[in-house]
Amino acid sequence: MEPFASQLDFHSGALQPAGRVLQRRLSETRGIYLDQEAVARILDREGDRLVYEVYPAELPEEEGHVLYGSTIVHPGRVGDQFHMTKGHFHTRRNRGEVYVGLAGHGALLLQTETGDVRMVPMGPGTIAYVPPYWAHRTANTGDDPFIFFAAWPGDAGHDYAAIEQRDFGKILVASGSTALLVDNPKVRDRGSAAAG
Ligand code: S6P
Numbered sequence: 001m002e003p004f005a006s007q008l009d010f011h012s013g014a015l016q017p018a019g020r021v022l023q024r025r026l027s028e029t030r031g032i033y034l035d036q037e038a039v040a041r042i043l044d045r046e047g048d049r050l051v052y053e054v055y056p057a058e059l060p061e062e063e064g065h066v067l068y069g070s071t072i073v074h075p076g077r078v079g080d081q082f083h084m085t086k087g088h089f090h091t092r093r094n095r096g097e098v099y100v101g102l103a104g105h106g107a108l109l110l111q112t113e114t115g116d117v118r119m120v121p122m123g124p125g126t127i128a129y130v131p132p133y134w135a136h137r138t139a140n141t142g143d144d145p146f147i148f149f150a151a152w153p154g155d156a157g158h159d160y161a162a163i164e165q166r167d168f169g170k171i172l173v174a175s176g177s178t179a180l181l182v183d184n185p186k187v188r189d190r191g192s193a194a195a196g
């Protein structure tokens with residue numbers, strides 16, 4: 001393969017050239033939010049809102065390559081939760097990733113297979129390291145688009161099912177103008193039901 005360069009617009013988050021741009025709307029990510037009445041209300045009143053977009057560089061998903069792309073999480077809330085990405089583990093769990101904040105403000109949530117959760121606030125210039133074995137999800141905690149760049153190993157793969165089944169143990173909720181990290185009641189209830 002020949003060396004090449006792409007251009008990332010820090011203002012819009014668009015990457016040129018890019019592979020297939022992914023647009024995630026509320027209807028297809030509705031399951032990640034707690035307040036299903038709020039989801040139904042938004043869909044009914046304003047239609048299927050664009051929540052986030054991913055511009056991937058077109059590269060072979062193979063060992064040795066470094067994949068990269070930009071993500072734009074648009075500002076907004078669903079109930080008292082901020083707009084967020086679905087979140088995933090890498091299929092090959094021992095593959096890490098680097099996130100670089102470019103514009104806006106957000107948070108990176110990370111979780112291990114055993115349910116340990118961490119939160120890293122992100123803004124322009126923040127370089128967040130996603131170590132191997134940590135699932136990751138981002139949320140826009142501000143009022144402007146939250147834009148970041150990510151780079152990860154070509155053979156990492158994406159496992160969304162594990163997070164769909166288990167969910168993150170903590171959620172980010174809006175409290176006035178700040179973001180609070182609190183226990184996810186869905187996971188807590190499941191935990192206590194299993195314990196009882
Ligand atoms: C890929 C990297 C990001 C996310 C993107 C959307 O490993 O972590 O490019 O794919 O931020 O998130 P998600 O969870 O919907 O893939």
Ligand code: ZN
Nearest residue numbers: 090097136152
């Ligand atoms: Zn990833």
